[in-house]
Amino acid sequence: MKFKIAQLSGDGIGPEVVAQAVKVLKAAGSKFGHEFDIRSGLIGGAAIDRTGSALPEETLKLARWSDAVLFGAVGDPKFDDPRAKVRPEDGLLAIRKKLKLFANLRPVKVYDELADGTVFKPDVIKNTDFLFVRELTGGLYFGKPKKRWETSAGRKAVDSMAYSEQEIERIVRAGFELARSRKSKLTSVDKANVLESSRLWRQVAIEVSKDYPDVLLEHMLVDTCAMRIMLTPRDFDVLVTENTFGDILTDEASMLAGSMGMLPSASLAGVPAKNTKIFGLYEPIHGSAPTIAGKDIANPIATILSLAMLFRYSLNLAEEALAVENAVSKVLKAGHRTCDIIGSGKKSAGTNEMGDLIVKALGE
Numbered sequence: 487m488k489f490k491i492a493q494l495s496g497d498g499i500g501p502e503v504v505a506q507a508v509k510v511l512k513a514a515g516s517k518f519g520h521e522f523d524i525r526s527g528l529i530g531g532a533a534i535d536r537t538g539s540a541l542p543e544e545t546l547k548l549a550r551w552s553d554a555v556l557f558g559a560v561g562d563p564k565f566d567d568p569r570a571k572v573r574p575e576d577g578l579l580a581i582r583k584k585l586k587l588f589a590n591l592r593p594v595k596v597y598d599e600l601a602d603g604t605v606f607k608p609d610v611i612k613n614t615d616f617l618f619v620r621e622l623t624g625g626l627y628f629g630k631p632k633k634r635w636e637t638s639a640g641r642k643a644v645d646s647m648a649y650s651e652q653e654i655e656r657i658v659r660a661g662f663e664l665a666r667s668r669k670s671k672l673t674s675v676d677k678a679n680v681l682e683s684s685r686l687w688r689q690v691a692i693e694v695s696k697d698y699p700d701v702l703l704e705h706m707l708v709d710t711c712a713m714r715i716m717l718t719p720r721d722f723d724v725l726v727t728e729n730t731f732g733d734i735l736t737d738e739a740s741m742l743a744g745s746m747g748m749l750p751s752a753s754l755a756g757v758p759a760k761n762t763k764i765f766g767l768y769e770p771i772h773g774s775a776p777t778i779a780g781k782d783i784a785n786p787i788a789t790i791l792s793l794a795m796l797f798r799y800s801l802n803l804a805e806e807a808l809a810v811e812n813a814v815s816k817v818l819k820a821g822h823r824t825c826d827i828i829g830s831g832k833k834s835a836g837t838n839e840m841g842d843l844i845v846k847a848l849g850e
């Protein structure tokens with residue numbers, strides 16, 4: 487089959503890790519007989535440097551032309567000035583919003599081989615396997631008013647955590663559907679003891695739950711959830727939450743997997759279901775990591791696992807997705823590690839080498 491892929495590598499380690507995923511993509515193409523038309527576009531700091539915009543019109547067009555977007559990372563310290571008019575992150579936020587990618591799936595899986603190498607007790611985290619469903623186009627990130635102004639008493643700023651019931655309903659529904667395809671437990675995470683938007687969130691979650699009597703719904707406050715992720719991570723199956731809560735909790739949860747470099751994500755324009763294709767953008771949850779960029783030491787696994795999600799959700803290639811995931815497992819089992827997940831007695835690999843090892847494992 488033929489597929490169209492938009493490659494948006496972005497900044498920092500983005501180009502390095504995406505290059506590894508593209509190698510894997512091409513290898514999967516040869517193995518399974520698919521043709522991928524891969525075209526690159528500018529986004530983030532790289533796009534600001536060349537065009538003045540963090541998301542040039544041409545890049546948006548390219549994304550719309552594609553079946554799926556493979557994304558790296560955005561962010562560059564040279565745009566860190568709080569007075570800057572345009573920032574690399576604006577490009578990512580704009581593409582999520584313009585392509586209506588409201589459902590961000592972030593699976594958190596602890597590989598047996600890595601359970602000994604984290605800061606946690608292996609017994610606590612072994613067999614952890616849960617899925618975050620983060621709302622991605624609303625909440626604090628986009629709510630209005632959002633501004634900064636001068637008053638006679640000094641400077642003020644406001645961000646708004648705003649949600650409509652429709653926005654809540656579609657993401658909660660995505661959570662229920664995904665829970666149904668797993669262990670049928672959904673944890674809805676909010677701050678309903680304080681926030682009005684969370685009280686609406688909880689109410690809508692209860693209403694939607696009537697359509698899913700087979701799924702167990704529990705509500706959890708976000709602060710409790712942050713603690714539970716560390717204490718009893720195996721208790722979770724699917725979690726659904728608003729944009730900012732999801733951003734924070736998934737960085738925290740990535741530590742269970744040993745490194746942010748292990749966590750993939752899919753940002754989807756719909757609710758995944760078997761044998762359907764949904765447009766999506768696939769990105770590691772980590773950022774551009776400017777301090778290690780260009781050193782060939784970044785972990786490409788999060789991006790390669792994001793490619794597996796791309797196969798599964800946007801191209802309906804379940805077998806290919808599994809093959810990529812198995813190749814990653816195999817390489818980890820053989821003891822190969824990038825420096826972020828290295829343990830004693832393991833074989834150290836750079837970014838490129840890790841990409842090559844996974845390509846090789848895919849071919850076996």
Ligand code: IPM
Nearest residue numbers: 560561575578579733771773
């Ligand atoms: C993420 C990132 C982004 C976010 C940044 C880069 C804008 O942290 O995808 O988790 O906050 O959503």
Ligand code: MG
Nearest residue numbers: 733734737771
């Ligand atoms: Mg984040």
